Amino acid sequence: MKKPNYKIFSLIAAVILMSYSFTDRKDDIENAGLTLPAGFSAATISENIGRARHIAINKNGEVYVRLAKLVDGKGTLFLTDDDKDGKFEVKFSFGDFSGTGIYIKNGYLYASSNEEVFRFKLDKEERVIDPNNPEKIITGLIAKNQHETKSLVVDNQDNVYVNIGAYSNSCQVKDRSLESPGMVGCPILDSAGGIWKFKADKLNQSYNNGEHYATGLRNVVGLDWNNATNSLFVMQHGRDNLNSSWPKLYTEKQSADLPAECLYQIKKGDNAGWPYMYYDQIQKKKILAPEYGGDGKKEADSKFINPTVAFPGHMAPNGLLFYTGNQFPEKYKNGAFIAFHGSWNRSPLPQEGYYVAFVPFKDGKPSGDWEVFAKGFAGVEVINSTRQAQHRPCGLAQGPDGSLFVTDDVKGSVYKISYNQ
Template sequence: MKNYNLSSLLGASRTALLFCLLLSLHFAGTQLMAQTKLELRQAPGDTTQLKLPAHFSAIVVADLKAKARHLAITEQGLMYVKLAKPIDGKGILVLKIGKDGAARKIGGFANYGGTGIYLKNGYLYASSNSEVFRYKLNNQNEVINPDQPEKIITGLLKGRQHETKSIVLDNDGNIYVNIGSPLNSCQENDRQRGSMGIPGCPLLDSAGGIWQFKADKLDQSYGQGVRYATGLRNVVGLDWNQQNNTLFVMQHGRDQLHDIFPQYYDENVSSLLPAECMYMVHKGDDAGFPFIYYDQFKKAKMLAPEYGGDGKKEIHDKYIDPVVAFPGHMAPNGLLFYTGSMFPDRYKNGAFVAFHGSWNRSPKPQAGYMVAFVPFKNGRPSGDWEVFADNFSELAGGELMSPRQAKYRPCGLALGPDGALYVTDDAKGRIFKIVYSK
């Protein structure tokens, strides 16, 4: 049997080269209120063309002309928006939101992009693709020294796939970081037809899961952290459920079942499988990647073809089950439990999920490009998921066959101080505000 280590694993991958250990990131911030070129738009009513339930409407907060990923909003209406990549040296943009929802004051700082951003206990937490920082806030929740953050986590692994580090904090002083798999399914040769899985998948020692660190300790890395949960290919959307004090995550399912193993999967089946799964995660849980995937039609965990599966072999133990299974290849990028008071009672403590849309659905039309809602009761799903906000792609007739056809792609979700729901778009940088009124 071959003796695989991390370097040999990554060397075997044709699409996950340059997977780095202990990346040293030179951090240099800019002044908080430095001007950034953004296009803003104010709308008195619903001019967004979104499809929403009765009594809901939406306005456009801003058109950033930059890929807006996750965001965080303060009680004072200050919005911190994380960009996929820095623009003019600024990876976090600062907007002041007025009562009408329009962006007012603008600033920016941080020379890194990515997804992770979170407000908690007087700090703004933000992640690059290999490190996590925190910024002290004043009593107005403004960053005090944007060019002097504290580095609390460093040396996290990244590859050319699934490199962003989404984050969330619990109520006990811990921060949770997604470290996505740099490979699609842990093959000896990534995404190559017929290539089998590496025994034991050694990359799970440092990727493909959620790691827990202390939220107030400097310069932590793997040695000071805990592999909280494993077997998660890539989690972009995650949130902490306050009802049952538990972490929930949205996993991106694996790609290319037909392309890699056409003897077991035809194109139609491959375009629908596997499910995009919501998991309720506890310490020590294993969701099964890359050894299994979840079939939402059979409602079963299936043995992955790289590890001896054939589309028929089920696994009935060892790995946790999802609490919700969405259709495949819709790319869930945002998860938010609604704790506001603006929306009707049925939305209270329920989960909103932003679907960014994937690429691996050929020959079927694209899917996603919407925000879904899952009702919850006592910290668990209590009914079927439903489409809440749709038509982000603004397709004018015909079928959406490529992500490039989508005008907007939902990514981040945040709760405003008034209870409104904010949605970012990482195609063009539009930010939507969804409100309820009778």
């Protein structure tokens, strides 16, 4: 009996594997490298535009992007797809200030630096009329080298809500130090660690003109106005350093897992508890912070509000969007998308996040468990260092056709996610 020609078999197998690999690579290219639920597709509509933070889409589907660092002296980009090839180019840039916050409402484009908020008048096509002369509506906000960015949103009564992050991890006497106690009364909370409310149409407002709307929020980068509940929702960045500051109370693994990143519904006068407590998503309890006498088990004062959803720790939620479009399937209507920028401090465990998650809502409340909606931004399966991540999702916006836009502030990409009806 003639022996099989194993070289031919090996060659055929190699060709088959190459064809599968080519197909996989082709699918990855077509979906911008992302893994999505069935029926969805993604495209990279712009690349290498700078450190793209939050994003706003006008009525014609044109794109405004805020930059964390100036590019050619400008901090806001306006992108259009004039030739309709699916790729957006920078039409012009404007604003000599960098930052994160941007929002379109009632004929104005709102944009924030780390200390101020501006608004630009829009024409009927929602293009900026006079990019060199914005109106300064808020000034003099605290910015002290930690949690400086000022995210913002505008409600339906011309009020602007601005996050002012705490310039501390947990209000210790000596920040991020071994067993340093918490400062009595946490003086940081008088001007930071919360949400402030201002008028959208009044110039040169400061703390004296604003309303201290909510407190006890360490840092909020993602926030949105939920029209179904007519209320503000925010995603808080939970605290760090449980093990490194309190090694007698917390193991490295506990510190990697805790505390939760929390979605809160915020109403006037609410207190989310920072720095006096954190939410433990494993015990499902509000826990007294070790800086204020906690031991990982003692429960916090009941006066602090409960989260709407508690996610695993240290995933850095940077974008929040309640979906109101009609393109996506019904389950997504009025649900919350969250862009998790990705952790840096979950060692010895791998880093986590680097994806867009989704929470279904019904009647203004979560109606099911949260799920990963879009992943693959990082480009690698296991992430031990943020430097390994090729892209990190940051901002979210909804296009007029119901598509979902996602920014990346590593290589400056903008993704457009669509449902193929």
